[in-house]
Amino acid sequence: MRADARRNYERLLEVARDVFVEQGPSASLEEIARRAEVGIATLYRRFTDRDTLMHAVVLTALNGTIAAAERARQDNPDPLDALAAYVHTVLDLRTSAVIPTLLTVLDLNEPRLKAARATSARLVEELLAEAHKTGRLRKDVTFGDIGLLLTRLSQPLPGPIPAETQHALTHRHATLFLAGLRADPTAPPLGGPALELDDLQQLQQDT
Amino acid sequence: MRADARRNYERLLEVARDVFVEQGPSASLEEIARRAEVGIATLYRRFTDRDTLMHAVVLTALNGTIAAAERARQDNPDPLDALAAYVHTVLDLRTSAVIPTLLTVLDLNEPRLKAARATSARLVEELLAEAHKTGRLRKDVTFGDIGLLLTRLSQPLPGPIPAETQHALTHRHATLFLAGLRADPTAPPLGGPALELDDLQQLQQDT
DNA sequence: CCTTAAACGAAGGGGTGTCCTCCGGTACCA
DNA sequence: TGGTACCGGAGGACACCCCTTCGTTTAAGG
Numbered sequence: 089m090r091a092d093a094r095r096n097y098e099r100l101l102e103v104a105r106d107v108f109v110e111q112g113p114s115a116s117l118e119e120i121a122r123r124a125e126v127g128i129a130t131l132y133r134r135f136t137d138r139d140t141l142m143h144a145v146v147l148t149a150l151n152g153t154i155a156a157a158e159r160a161r162q163d164n165p166d167p168l169d170a171l172a173a174y175v176h177t178v179l180d181l182r183t184s185a186v187i188p189t190l191l192t193v194l195d196l197n198e199p200r201l202k203a204a205r206a207t208s209a210r211l212v213e214e215l216l217a218e219a220h221k222t223g224r225l226r227k228d229v230t231f232g233d234i235g236l237l238l239t240r241l242s243q244p245l246p247g248p249i250p251a252e253t254q255h256a257l258t259h260r261h262a263t264l265f266l267a268g269l270r271a272d273p274t275a276p277p278l279g280g281p282a283l284e285l286d287d288l289q290q291l292q293q294d295t
Numbered sequence: 296m297r298a299d300a301r302r303n304y305e306r307l308l309e310v311a312r313d314v315f316v317e318q319g320p321s322a323s324l325e326e327i328a329r330r331a332e333v334g335i336a337t338l339y340r341r342f343t344d345r346d347t348l349m350h351a352v353v354l355t356a357l358n359g360t361i362a363a364a365e366r367a368r369q370d371n372p373d374p375l376d377a378l379a380a381y382v383h384t385v386l387d388l389r390t391s392a393v394i395p396t397l398l399t400v401l402d403l404n405e406p407r408l409k410a411a412r413a414t415s416a417r418l419v420e421e422l423l424a425e426a427h428k429t430g431r432l433r434k435d436v437t438f439g440d441i442g443l444l445l446t447r448l449s450q451p452l453p454g455p456i457p458a459e460t461q462h463a464l465t466h467r468h469a470t471l472f473l474a475g476l477r478a479d480p481t482a483p484p485l486g487g488p489a490l491e492l493d494d495l496q497q498l499q500q501d502t
Numbered sequence: 503c504c505t506t507a508a509a510c511g512a513a514g515g516g517g518t519g520t521c522c523t524c525c526g527g528t529a530c531c532a
Numbered sequence: 533t534g535g536t537a538c539c540g541g542a543g544g545a546c547a548c549c550c551c552t553t554c555g556t557t558t559a560a561g562g
Contacts, residue, residue, distance in 0.1 A: 117520080
């Protein structure tokens with residue numbers, strides 16, 4: 089693969105990720121090509137059709153979060169620190185929102201997708217389980233709480249807010265949220281459903 | 296105004312609010328009419344043009360949050376309870392995200408808009424000031440933290456999640472977040488910019 | 503019940519944007 | 533510097549959107 093071809097391929101993946109988050113799964117492919125500063129033919133040459141592009145975007149995103157989870161655990165002896173590191177790292181990847189967005193449209197039985205999804209979920213569950221074992225994490229916090237936090241914070245804010253500002257605000261919100269996760273007998277109960285992994289996955293694919 | 300006319304007027308406002316949040320300020324007006332189960336002519340009859348509709352949506356939204364703030368303070372002697380009540384009430388209105396979305400496009404000098412915006416902001420600042428006075432709210436929490444929380448939680452989650460589930464998840468996230476706002480010497484510092492009211496307003500209108 | 507004005511929905515013309523392919527030009531790499 | 537892998541843009545068919553015009557329906561008072 090020639091150098092310029094690889095550059096365009098990666099740039100398309102990044103731009104597609106952002107555009108799909110902003111405009112949903114039916115976003116204009118020409119818009120993606122435009123923002124990537126690439127001819128429309130180049131997009132179709134690299135990705136046969138919309139489906140191929142979406143699969144590539146999701147797989148890249150899932151692999152990124154898997155790597156982030158593994159690294160967070162290795163780098164942090166304390167499970168609570170590991171959880172916080174995981175959240176902040178994944179936010180920097182800006183990939184969390186695109187996963188549920190595109191999964192609502194893709195075929196979840198595709199083997200590579202299924203495997204990546206399972207691995208990613210398992211790693212986070214392990215991270216949570218270890219944090220729970222320390223007793224310093226609220227007992228009622230589940231996979232869904234972390235997953236939805238990441239999804240929400242990876243969606244763009246309305247208006248023309250500069251990227252760096254948005255980035256800083258996102259991490260600030262995450263820090264405040266994580267502070268609320270610490271075990272504290274005086275904290276008010278949550279109420280509402282405690283979404284487990286399975287519930288969340290089912291919600292995302294019900295059509 | 297005939298009864299059916301009033302029904303359609305209100306229905307259009309509600310649907311427009313949701314569609315503008317989902318698709319941005321340039322959302323299709325025909326889509327709005329369709330979802331409101333109303334002919335396109337009816338929309339144009341009630342709202343001369345896109346701008347008129349957007350103004351009506353924002354003003355209705357701002358008035359709702361103003362009422363919510365007043366009620367929250369009256370009903371809750373404890374300022375922290377009032378703040379929490381305000382957040383949960385405004386989330387039920389589902390109006391927070393549409394305000395910044397449309398303000399990026401509207402003329403902020405329109406008198407009624409300017410006034411409503413100022414009143415709404417002032418009330419929240421007062422709510423926060425009173426909460427700070429109790430010493431039980433993190434000192435570094437500002438207007439921007441509450442405003443952005445409301446904006447983020449008022450945006451829809453990707454995928455076909457039922458309205459009631461979405462509603463419950465939103466309140467759950469809010470409760471967890473609010474728990475993180477309590478003053479606690481062991482809590483990690485926030486880092487990043489502490490957005491005050493003025494900063495936030497400027498960010499939203501810079502084009 | 504019946505009238506009538508107010509309110510309604512649908513069709514349509516002009517215009518813009520999107521999808522996807524074909525093909526002549528460009529620039530990377532040896 | 534040559535050759536080939538790669539690129540960008542034009543373009544036809546199609547869908548959707550904006551906004552107006554017009555014949556039909558329906559709420560509500562006498």
